[in-house]
Amino acid sequence: MGLSVTLQSPDVGPVYLDYNATAPTRPEALEATLAAMRTVGNASSTHQSGRDAADRVHLARRQVAYLLSCSPGEIIFTSGATEANNLALRAAFAVGGRLVTSAVEHPAVLETAKALTIDAPGSLLTLPVDADGAVDLDGFHAALVAGGVAVVSLMAANNETGVLTDLAPIVQLAHDAGVLVHSDATQLVGRLPIDLAETDLDLLSLSAHKFGGPQGVGALFVRRGIRLPYRPLLFGGGQERGWRAGTLNVAGIAGAGAAAEAARLSMADEAFRIACLRDALEEALVEQVGDCRINGARNRRLPGVTSITFPGTPADAVLAAMPDVAASEGSACSSGAPSPSHVLLAMGRSREEADSTIRFSLGYATTAHDIERAVSSTVHAVRLVQEAMSVAS
Structure with missing residues (x-):
């Protein structure tokens, strides 16, 4: 299922989808x-x-x-x-x-x-x-x-x-x-x-x-x-x-x-809205990229988090190719470390799969327009990296 979003604001600044690292100050x-x-x-x-x-x-x-x-x-x-x-x-x-x-x-x-x-x-x-x-x-x-x-x-x-x-x-x-x-x-x-x-x-x-x-x-x-x-x-x-x-x-x-x-007073509404946006992000990426996988129990997770593996496509290269989206290879506390995600390895993923995984985390200020921009940038970046790897090989 694709996204149907009415644009309501100009594309100003990067789309911030790294709430698990830190949320914007309320x-x-x-x-x-x-x-x-x-x-x-x-x-x-x-x-x-x-x-x-x-x-x-x-x-x-x-x-x-x-x-x-x-x-x-x-x-x-x-x-x-x-x-x-x-x-x-x-x-x-x-x-x-x-x-x-x-x-x-x-x-x-x-x-x-x-x-x-x-x-x-x-x-x-x-x-x-x-x-x-x-x-x-x-x-x-x-x-x-x-x-x-x-x-x-x-x-x-x-x-x-x-x-x-x-x-x-x-x-x-x-x-x-x-x-x-x-x-x-x-x-x-x-x-x-x-x-x-x-x-x-x-x-x-x-x-x-x-x-x-x-x-x-x-x-x-x-x-x-x-x-x-x-x-x-x-x-x-x-x-x-x-x-x-x-x-x-x-x-x-x-x-x-x-x-x-503020979180207590708005939690119920925020959780539902953010989960809908997360689901829209996943559905659009699966539809438009095709070869990607969601990690973790999909029916028992936080409303605003998705860990997506793009097999054979290095996450660091994808993130570098979409500077207008703030996302993460994994935990911000281990960013820059040469070792792959210990979480994904513990779940049985290979090192290559772990190195090809991006975490998107949404929060209270995320909008539908943010998701549309993120989908467009991610799809473009994944294809760009895959094409570059194909030419190099």
Whole structure:
């Protein structure tokens, strides 16, 4: 099925389809950030200016908590999801026992897990995934039955394919075995609902810039009542209940809270609209390019993400041939690395297939006209690269 779109705006600037790397700052977040930057005050000070800054932090904590359906007192602000992942795993692993994760996690989890277990051979179990990117639940259950597991860390939504993890049965199985559960929910939060009052996760990480907040601020959810020998990365004044020392980033935190509130209020409508645009993008590319494949479970993924393989067509060459479209070969955190996507390799794709894959990620500001432009540019770029390769051979 082709696209039928009425052009409503001129072609100004590149089409931005890399929301999984970072989302454009929402107007509400920008306003809140600037307002906080225009005021003076350390949120730890007791004078009026300090209390004013603290009020902004308290409001943001409530806004983030409301988005997650948890208590404000369970939110610890960090510099982003990478720091939150480090804090969560360091604390949970200190309980003693093995750490279980999956082969498709973000490097912020995988590299932290490797570092924590480097001196404890056999203490890290990395679960495989199937061709659709789903975690091997049989292997997970076997690990729990074997015993000795301290913490399980599984992402809520994959950053490259958008594939969702069904967390409810994982949490239930883990808790039945007395095991803590952490989820890197960086890509899920603000895009699809997550109710921590029902999904009984112990720890959850998020980053504000993925849902329209400023970069450099995130949060760690720590469920009230769990006992953890937390291991801070930074020592100092004991801010954030001792989990993270240092003067609070009031402006960034205020922006994060405003983005959380804006995402919460618009999430249902945004998710439906973005999924329709994503489907239109995929249908048009499949129809016009022909030889391409969608990676991951198509019926269980984020609304705005598609990972598309153009067999035998190097993704870096295609992206270079369409400078008017901002997309990605995979995770922005590993861009420039010579190795192929560990996510696609874990799903059984070959290195050539991984090197021929482009991730398009849409978001709240994506329009139908953006998709039309992206389709036109991508089709042209793929054909251009394929023709050049044919001539060279």
